[in-house]
Structures are given as structure tokens and as C-alpha cells.
Amino acid sequence: MNLQARARAVVLGGSIAGTLAARVLAESYQDVVVVDRDKVLDVRVARKGAPHAHHAHGLHARGHLILEDLFPGLTDEIVAAGAFTTDLGRIRWIFNGRRLKLTDTGLMTVAPSRPVLENHVRNRVAALSNVTYLQEHDILRLVTTGDHRRVTGVVVRRQADDTEVVLDADVVVDTTGRGSRTPAWLDELGYERPEEERVKVGLAYTTRHYRVGPEPFDGAQSIVPVASPAHPRGAFFGQLGGGVCVLSLTGILGDHPPTDPEGFLEFARTLPVPDVYDAVRDAPALEDPVSFRFPASVRRRYERLTRFPDGLLVLGDAFCSFNPVYGQGMTVAALEVLALRELLRAGDVAPLPFFAAISKVINAPWDISVGGDLSFPGVEGPRPAKVKIANAYMARLQYAATKDPKVTEAFMRVAGLIDPPEALFKPGTVRRVLRHAFRTPEPGPSWLDTAPPTGARPRDLPEAA
Numbered sequence: 001m002n003l004q005a006r007a008r009a010v011v012l013g014g015s016i017a018g019t020l021a022a023r024v025l026a027e028s029y030q031d032v033v034v035v036d037r038d039k040v041l042d043v044r045v046a047r048k049g050a051p052h053a054h055h056a057h058g059l060h061a062r063g064h065l066i067l068e069d070l071f072p073g074l075t076d077e078i079v080a081a082g083a084f085t086t087d088l089g090r091i092r093w094i095f096n097g098r099r100l101k102l103t104d105t106g107l108m109t110v111a112p113s114r115p116v117l118e119n120h121v122r123n124r125v126a127a128l129s130n131v132t133y134l135q136e137h138d139i140l141r142l143v144t145t146g147d148h149r150r151v152t153g154v155v156v157r158r159q160a161d162d163t164e165v166v167l168d169a170d171v172v173v174d175t176t177g178r179g180s181r182t183p184a185w186l187d188e189l190g191y192e193r194p195e196e197e198r199v200k201v202g203l204a205y206t207t208r209h210y211r212v213g214p215e216p217f218d219g220a221q222s223i224v225p226v227a228s229p230a231h232p233r234g235a236f237f238g239q240l241g242g243g244v245c246v247l248s249l250t251g252i253l254g255d256h257p258p259t260d261p262e263g264f265l266e267f268a269r270t271l272p273v274p275d276v277y278d279a280v281r282d283a284p285a286l287e288d289p290v291s292f293r294f295p296a297s298v299r300r301r302y303e304r305l306t307r308f309p310d311g312l313l314v315l316g317d318a319f320c321s322f323n324p325v326y327g328q329g330m331t332v333a334a335l336e337v338l339a340l341r342e343l344l345r346a347g348d349v350a351p352l353p354f355f356a357a358i359s360k361v362i363n364a365p366w367d368i369s370v371g372g373d374l375s376f377p378g379v380e381g382p383r384p385a386k387v388k389i390a391n392a393y394m395a396r397l398q399y400a401a402t403k404d405p406k407v408t409e410a411f412m413r414v415a416g417l418i419d420p421p422e423a424l425f426k427p428g429t430v431r432r433v434l435r436h437a438f439r440t441p442e443p444g445p446s447w448l449d450t451a452p453p454t455g456a457r458p459r460d461l462p463e464a465a
Helices: 016-025 061-070 074-080 114-126 182-188 261-269 275-280 329-346 351-373 385-400 405-415 421-425 427-436
Strands: 008-012 031-035 085-087 092-095 108-110 131-134 137-144 151-158 163-168 171-174 195-211 222-226 234-241 244-251 290-301 312-314
Touching (some): 008 151, 008 163, 016 171, 061 329, 074 085, 074 114, 137 163, 151 171, 195 261, 222 275, 312 351, 351 385, 351 421, 385 421, 405 427, 421 427
Parallel strands (some): 008 171, 031 131, 171 312
Antiparallel strands (some): 085 108, 137 151, 195 244, 234 244
16 A cells, blocks of 8 residues: 555545545555444444435446456455346346347446445455444544634544544545535534535335345346336336345335335336236235435535635535435445545645546536436426437437347446446437437336236337337
8 A cells, every 4th residue: 555644534434435435545544544323344234324225226337347446356255245246238127118128238237235235345444454443433523723724633422431532634534425514514614505406306215125036037137117207106126146136116206105015016016017016916025115215316516615624525425415216326436536546646635626526527427317307397407408408319219229239238338327428429329319219209108008917027028119
């Protein structure tokens, strides 16, 4: 490791963003301390401080590449523990009621449960000689110089005996997520709060785990009916290994999947295709359904501030929190950490230049997420010509991907955050899209409207009308 004169970095929050930040900071600081209010080491189930971890998660292709670079051999380690990996183009994607063509993209997605993935990554970081996890400690307040121009540490409280501890630090990194207190701390220190952009989606996930064999997947790792304006109820149904599958149902704008078993199953029945319902209706469930609500995507515009205390950085969901149905959070956090590493290698990291750097990282996934949300008429927000044109084109592209695997591949490269959204407008891709969908296609009908036999297998249904 290239340890420089920097003494200590303190990371607030031990989830994926905080753990990845600690991994990179450990290259440049003699001592890295990760503080979390929960017990986080050797935890393989959802914990109190991260209730969203109970629900389905996937690591995008770009995120997988970054994690494998930071932790060589991680993929093999996770697979050896029983988790699945698959090509992003070999997931059974269903958009607007129609299945996309399967294809081999060469892009891998890793799909263990979120707590299992975090546990593997966290164990790697905790094994570093200069990283310490301070578990079950509450974060109380920042410590600053008398003029508040620099953060010099943080005060934490040990839950076991309520003892307060001051952790001196050359830099404090806030990765505490959507509930970050940095805006309030800035207020207390005499700084402006960052502007916030909010896109209210009124989303809820409701999740249940089942004992299901591989047969319903027909060779796929997961089945994903993606919510659309015509079919606003969505799902992620994936294999976790050991015969255990996770089913996360999604509903937006208050149409939330119920938590009673009968209501949960009925919601699954109303998905546009029967694949998921047929797989779980008679399968043994491993617990009652559990729900998690996500009211709005939030982007805090720290990069627009003109004053900010030195020695304090913000990243991950504390900086920008995305609608989780797009699966971008972990990958964007990994991209932000790479930006942190690049700045550390170049010299000291000043907050405002760092915020400008990660804001550039966020722009594309934010546009993808917000643009997708604004395709739903009930989601409030401005719809400039750029958004309207992009959404009209995406409807055509998704239809074309039900006919042409090359379009699926181009789509997956953007969805996996490998290519920028502009790549979908390359002349060759546009020609393929317009060949199949010169005009905006009608959405595919629900299987309930077409009334196929209750036991119909996915391969018995048409891929596209």
C-alpha cells in the first residue's frame, strides 16, 4: 500500500459505500476507522440500519468490474459460497409486457442477497491491517476548528455503556445514506444546506423468500417484469442459491404490494406475465412478506455550494439516492469511490472539487432513473423536450429488443452503466430500432387480458405481438 503522511480517515457508515470508501482510503491513510450504529461484521441478514437489504438486489456489470478490481477473486469467492452470477443479457427481462431477446453480452451481474454480498466485501476490508470497524457506536456530532472552517473529527457514543469517544481525523467521510445529517450539521456550523432535487415516486418493495427449484427459470438466473406506465406493477424474482429464491414485488404512486400472504400472491398474479405467479403460488414460503417504502429519489447538490468545511466529504446515498428499481446504487457508489481514489493519488482531496467529480459520475445514472420515472404520468416533475424524446425512443427501443438481440445488447450495456445513454443513439442502433418500431408501439397485453391457461409456461407465450 502507498501510505502517505495522512494519519486517520473516519468513515461514517459501514454499508457498501462506506466499506468501499474505506478500501480506497486505506491506500492513502495510516489508519481508517469505519463507524456504524449496528453490528456489521459477519452479518449475513438484513440489519436494523439497512432494512432495504432484505429485498432483491443486483450488482450492475460496471459495479461488478470495479469490485473485482478492488477485491481480486471476489466473484469466485461468492460463487463458491453458493451465489449466482449470470450474463446480463441472459436474465428474462420483460418490458411493456413483452420478453426481450436473450443474448450474450459478456457483461456479468452478481446476484447474491445484499447482506451476503456486503459481508464478503466487508470481510475483505476488515482484514486490512490499517482498517478498524467501530461497531454499535452512535454518531453524535462533528468536531471542528474554532472558525468551523475545518472538520477535525467526530464524536461517537459506545452503545454498551453510553461512553462518548472523540475520534480525531484528517478527513471524515459521510456515507450514512438517505438519513445523512450533513445538511443539518452545515446549518449548525453556519454554512448553507445543499439544494435538493426530489422526484416523488411513492415506491414500495414487498419481499418474500421461497423454496423454489430451477425449473420455472428455464435456464435464466432471474425473471424481471419491469414496471412501465401500461403495466405499473413490477417484480424481481431471482435465485439466491441453495434452492432459495427472492421475490420482490414493486408498486409506485401508492399502489403498494400488500404484506399479507394472500394479498401478496394476488399482486403477483396481476403482473403482466404469469411467470412469477405460476412459480410461487404453490411454493413453500420461508417467511411472511416484508415491505420497504421509498418515497422519492433525492439528489443533494453539494457541488453547487460555494463554501464547505475542509476535512469533510459526502458520497453514496448521502449524496444522491436513486429509485432502487434501477439497481444503480451500489455501482454508482463504486464509481464515486474510484473518483475519490484518483483525487487521493493526485494529492489532497478538497471537498468542492471532489463533489464536482462525483457529480459528473452521477449525471448519467440520474438521467436514466429520473427519465424512467417521468415516463409515468402520475410522477410529478418537469418534462423538457429531452425527456419526452428520450422516453418516446426508449419505448421503441424496448420493443425492438424483443425482436433483435443486438438491440438487447446495446440496451444492457447502458443499463449496466458500461456505456453512456448516448450510445443508444448511435446510427447503427437507431436503424435497428426504427426497423422494428418506426412508430411508438402499443404495449403488450396483460396475460389476464389474453386469458391463457393458468398453468401456461413462459415459453408458451409470445415474445412480442
